[in-house]
Amino acid sequence: MRRLPSLTALRFFEESARHMSFNQSAAALCVTPGAVSRQIRLLEDALGTKLFDRDHKGIRLTAQGVELLECVSEAFDSIERVTRALSSAQRSERKRLTICAPPTFATRWLSPRLGSLMDAVPNIELSVRTDSTDERHCCIRFGHEARADHRSELLFIERHVLVGAMKFAGQAVEALLARLPALHVLHNDARLTLWPNWLDAASLPRSCADNGIEFSTLDQAIHAARAATGLAVVDRNMIADELHDGSLVQLSAVESNGPYGYWLDIAWADAASDEVQAFTDWLRGEGAKAVQQ
Incomplete structure (x- = not known):
């Protein structure tokens, strides 16, 4: 010694x-x-x-x-x-992992959880992209069905709730819908069916959402709702922080699910790599937590 x-x-x-x-x-x-x-x-x-x-x-x-x-x-x-x-x-032994994800998902859902990912998979060099790139190993996609040419699995389905600024809390939903614009989100130049689906679930006429403002991204609609510009039907998975801090409030207990969700697509050539498998395992766990919340 x-x-x-x-x-x-x-x-x-x-x-x-x-x-x-x-x-x-x-x-x-x-x-x-x-x-x-x-x-x-x-x-x-x-x-x-x-x-x-x-x-x-x-x-x-x-x-x-x-x-x-x-x-x-x-x-x-x-x-x-x-x-x-x-x-x-x-x-030098760290493996590069490139992930492609929709901008709102990357900003609101994935980014706050990346610390957990780096703890779970410490030996990766991570690149998160919101633009389409041929270099990607995994793609998180907003859609309603699996891709036949990839290993494709559903992470979670959207859970839509009606939200608005704190100043509207406690007011009658029908009265709010009568005087405030509906904040719509476009997908492929057409309005997503968030509002019609939610109004159907709430047994309210679809005409309540006729007076509306359209946005290119969900993130834009969320910011407008926080600013009391109007009301939004939003996937609650994307607004956990706002609901927690009170900058947005859920104005009705009614919730409508789908038909869209977030899918993990992996090219068959990348499916067997250790870093992709580790990321997939981590993402499945986080997706399961989102379903339970």
Whole structure:
């Protein structure tokens, strides 16, 4: 068994010798000058010799301190070189994973969960794209059926609820629909059927959504609803933060599901890779949590 002095004390000694100041070494080490002094005293006691001469002008190395500094610096330099090489080798082994997802899904659902993904799959270099790219390994798609040419699985179906700004909470839905515009979302230049489906589920006439404003993305409609511009029928999976902080409120208990949902599409050539399988497992787990909420 090696008989070595405290490695912490040796580190404090080298830093102090480098700066020739306990105060400066303390700042570099993010500790107090008193902590540095204590470590140096412990090291001197363990070695049975003085390493620094101290006077009103400051500190300076003794002959024994100079000898120890040369040895310690060489040892720490060797450790640093090896650990950097190992770290670089590990980074080079990281596998790149490119994911394509719709903008609103990427911003509102995927991005807040990426910390969990990096914890679950730490050895990947992740690229999240909202534009179509041939380099992608996985594609999260907004649709209503599987793709025959991919390994395609449903993550979760949309769960649509009627929402508006906090100022509308507690007011009668029929009265709100009569005076506020319906905020519609376009898909392939046509209105999604969010409003007709929700109005059918609520046993209300579809004409309630005739007075409307159209948006290219769901995210735009959500921002307009937060600003009290109108009312929106929104997948509650995409507005968890707003419902939690009260910037949006659910104005009715009625909920309509589908027909669209979010699908994970993987090209058959990529389906067997370790990083794709790990991402798929993680995504299935997160999708199951969304269904349960």
